[in-house]
Amino acid sequence: MDFDLPESAIAVRDGVRAIAGRYDQAYWDRCDADKRWPEEVWRDLVEGGWTALAIPEEYGGGGQGLLELAVALESLAAGGAGGAASFLYLLTPAFGGLTIARHGTEEQRAEFLPRIAAGELDTCFAITEPDAGSNAINIATRAVRDGDHFVVHGQKIWISGVERADFMVLVTRTIPAAEARPRVSGFTVLLVDVKEAVADGTLTYRPIPKLGTNTVASSMVFLDGVRVPADRVLGEVDQGFAVLWDILNPERILAAAGGVGSGEMVLEVACAYARERAPFGRPIGANQAVAFPLARIKAQLELARLMTYKAAWLWDRQRPCGAEANIAKLTAAEAAWQAADRAFQTHGGMAYSLEYPVARFFRDARIAKNIPVAEELVLAHIAQHELGLPKSY
Structure with missing residues (x-):
């Protein structure tokens, strides 16, 4: 190895x-x-x-x-x-x-x-809907064939970057969930010309006010008769679930990489402060109550990095990587959150000041435990598919 x-x-x-x-x-x-x-x-x-x-x-x-x-x-x-x-x-x-x-x-x-x-x-990616968040099987956005086009109606939510996208990778149903056999059939992934659809009024969006990650907007998206040429199907009609997993697994792996990098950056900021701050005549980093939690986070980040690289390596070789992608995302998100939390604690009252970047670290790290997939669903997946425990959802 x-x-x-x-x-x-x-x-x-x-x-x-x-x-x-x-x-x-x-x-x-x-x-x-x-x-x-x-x-x-x-x-x-x-x-x-x-x-x-x-x-x-x-x-x-x-x-x-x-x-x-x-x-x-x-x-x-x-x-x-x-x-x-x-x-x-x-x-x-x-x-x-x-x-x-x-x-x-x-x-x-x-x-x-x-x-x-x-x-x-x-580009941007659109899968999540108001009534189909983590359960992608239930998405209701419908694409219906009309000659050499598909006509799309539906609604998406938490779509990041649509305001600057030229094209949207859009997940639709060409067979409704209630009729699909098996349930994972009937998905079709389309490349939608965002600028064209906005210009003709068939695609509109409304940004959602957010707690953090405000360098990009996340929006409600409304699709009302968007016409998409049939030659802009990614993969095969009705068989888009295979394409979908080749989007979701890289998304989780890259989210994990972002968590590892963010955790390292936040840890560096926290340690710098712990080395310099000396209210009782010696740096607070000399106190084990400050040092040990930071050291533990370093260990967690190194483990998350290993799994992230392994998952990416597997994906590049077109080998199964679902478990590794999920574990990488779970561990990296938790390590990044712990890093932000300990940085906040290490900075004491100054963490509450917007003159320090700790508040931004805190806001941005928290959402990673929920997206692109909630940690509870990751744990349920590991329990069922890796441990052989009964299906819980």
Whole structure:
């Protein structure tokens, strides 16, 4: 067993860290406060080729894999971006680039991948609905064939990045859930031209006020007769569940990478404060009550990193990785949250001041325990599929 990162991943880590180092915590605080996409960072990443890592070389990408993409996300988060980093790598590099590279037709790859690699086209992903959150089987957004188009009606919620997306990777039902046999059949994944649908009034959206992660908006999306050409189906009609899992597993793996990087960054901030703060004549970090929780978080982050890399490695080899992706997401989210909580405690009363970035760490870390899948459902999946316990939901 070789636990050394490949040279490609080391180059990614160093290159992305160098970009992250150009932007301090005040920059990320301003982006969050202004609810502004970190455009400067995004352009630096695009120009360096760091967002096109997993796009095949023949389409202008780096020809690498999910492992390198996970390392890039982790490095950006650890370099200062924290929770904001996840969206920079999920929305377009993963939801658009990875999905089209693996499941797109030759025509779709030629149309979309070069533009994604060049930073000329942005994507978002839409699956969650008001009555179908964690239970994707019950989604009700319907796509009905009409000649050489599908006509889509439905509603989505918590769709991040739609306001800046050119195309949406949209999960629909072409067979209603009540009629589908088996229940996982009847899904069709479509590439929706967001700008066109907004212009003709068939797609509208409304941002949801959020506690944190405000560098990107998350919106309610309303689809009222959106017309999608039939040649923009990803995968096969009615058989989109296979495509869906090739979106959800990378999403969990990349979320885990973001958690590991965020946890490392927050831990670094907490330790720096613990080394400097000396109210009783010696640094508070010399006290085991402060030091031991921080040390435990470091151990948790290292374990989460190992599972994240393993899950990405498996996905790149098209091997089953559902358990590993879930475990990586579970452990990384918990470690990142513990890091934010201990950073808050280590800073004492000053953590409550918005002059310090700890409040942002706290807000951004908490949601990772709920998205992209709630930890309770991850535990239920592990209990059923890894331990052989009875199905609980």
